[in-house]
Amino acid sequence: MLEFKNVAYGWSGRNILQTGLELSFAGAQVYVILGPNGCGKSTFFNLLQNRGVFHTGEIILDQKNLRQYSPNELARKMIVVGQSCDQNISMKVIDFVITGFYPYLNVFQAPSREHLKQAQDILSFLEIGQWAKRSVSTLSGGEFKQVLLARCLTGERGIILLDEIDLALDFANQIKLIRIIRKLRDSGKCIVLISHNPNIALSLKSSVLLLGRGRPALFGTAESVVTRENLQSYFGINVIETCSSEHNLVQFVPV
Numbered sequence: 001m002l003e004f005k006n007v008a009y010g011w012s013g014r015n016i017l018q019t020g021l022e023l024s025f026a027g028a029q030v031y032v033i034l035g036p037n038g039c040g041k042s043t044f045f046n047l048l049q050n051r052g053v054f055h056t057g058e059i060i061l062d063q064k065n066l067r068q069y070s071p072n073e074l075a076r077k078m079i080v081v082g083q084s085c086d087q088n089i090s091m092k093v094i095d096f097v098i099t100g101f102y103p104y105l106n107v108f109q110a111p112s113r114e115h116l117k118q119a120q121d122i123l124s125f126l127e128i129g130q131w132a133k134r135s136v137s138t139l140s141g142g143e144f145k146q147v148l149l150a151r152c153l154t155g156e157r158g159i160i161l162l163d164e165i166d167l168a169l170d171f172a173n174q175i176k177l178i179r180i181i182r183k184l185r186d187s188g189k190c191i192v193l194i195s196h197n198p199n200i201a202l203s204l205k206s207s208v209l210l211l212g213r214g215r216p217a218l219f220g221t222a223e224s225v226v227t228r229e230n231l232q233s234y235f236g237i238n239v240i241e242t243c244s245s246e247h248n249l250v251q252f253v254p255v
Contacts, residue, residue: 001024001025001026001027001060001061001062001063002024002025002026002048002059002060002061002066002159002190002192003023003024003026003058003059003060003061004021004022004023004024004057004058004059005022005057005058005059005060006020006021006022006056006057006058007020007021007022007047007055007056007057007058007059008020008021008055008056008057009021009040009043009044009047009053009054009055009056010043010053010054010055020057021057021217023209023219025159025190025192026190027190028185028186028187028188028189028190029185029190029191029206029207030181030185030191030193030204030205030206030207031190031191031192031193031206031207031208031209032193032194032195032200032201032204032206032207032208032209032222033045033192033193033194033195033208033209033211034195034196034198034201034208034209034210034211034225034226035210035211035212035234036212036213036234036235036236038213039211039212039213039234040211041194041211042163042194044194044209044211045082045161045163045194047059048078048161048192049074049078049080049161050066050067050069050074061074061077061078061159062077062158072103075103076103076104076155076156076157077157077158077159078157078158078159078160078161079100079151079152079154079155079157079159079160079161080161080163081145081148081149081152081160081161081162081163081165082163083163083164083167085144085148087136087137087139087141087144088137089135089136089137090135090136090137091135091136092132092133092134092135092136093123093128093131093132093133093134093135093136093139093147094116094119094120094123094132094133096136096147096151097119097122097123097147097150097151097154098111098115098116098119098154099151100119100151100152100153100154100155101115101118101119101154101155103155104155104156115154118154119150119154120132122150122153122154123150125153125183125187126146126149126150126153126180126183128143128146128147128150131143131147141168141169142169142170142172142173142176142177145165145169145173145177146173146176146177146180148165149162149165149177149180149181149184152184152189153184153187153189157189158188158189158190159189159190159191159192160184160189160190160191160192161192162181162191162192162193162194163194164194164195164196165177165193166193166195166197166200167196174200178200178203178204181193181204182204185204193206198226198231198252199251199252201222201225201226202222202223202226202249202250202251203249204222205221205222206222207219207220207221207222208220208221208222208225208226210225210226210230210234211234212233212234215233215234218230223250226252228240228241228252231252235254237254237255238254238255239252239253239254239255240252240253240254240255
């Protein structure tokens with residue numbers, strides 16, 4: 001469990017973005033962080049990783065203050081997929097997935113056959129086992145993001161942090177991404193996803209933290225937070241609400 005207790009944050013003590021933030025990320029659930037550019041989503045993402053962001057209050061991970069974790073201890077608790085993951089790697093997909101086990105190994109310890117089997121099982125579980133022997137550098141952008149998510153299932157981490165992993169994906173890969181995130185959730189992971197797309201929160205039936213420049217944070221279910229009124233207010237645009245009668249799914253379109 002990752003708990004925020006009366007947290008305010010900003011840069012070097014200036015430009016405080018939130019005051020008195022009280023929330024928790026826990027259990028097999030998806031949490032989507034939404035908000036316009038410049039509202040503090042990336043700073044919040046760095047805050048979750050204990051990456052030098054000024055804050056007051058307490059952030060508690062599994063009953064221990066986040067600031068008390070060493071980088072390696074934190075890497076055993078959570079795994080991060082940022083925006084700047086380098087795909088130009090001369091490494092097979094299976095070997096890349098195995099690197100997710102490294103925080104659990106000693107300095108001179110090599111991955112075992114059991115790690116290899118677990119990596120193969122993960123790829124099969126996500127229905128991408130056929131890519132195991134391909135070079136990472138030959139994958140498309142959408143394929144690489146699926147492999148990054150496979151790597152998130154290595155080890156015993158309870159929390160997965162994803163920064164705009166849905167960015168620049170075509171319709172087919174967006175659907176695959178949502179399906180894989182659901183599988184990660186159903187496997188018991190707590191997933192925190194930063195996105196610019198409010199519709200992904202509705203598709204995942206997630207909880208949502210909506211941030212806004214100079215506005216109070218809103219936290220709750222996707223259905224209660226991602227509304228036409230809130231999107232228009234926080235993003236400063238006109239929005240049309242649509243609903244698929246076949247799938248009973250509300251989506252929003254900016255106009």
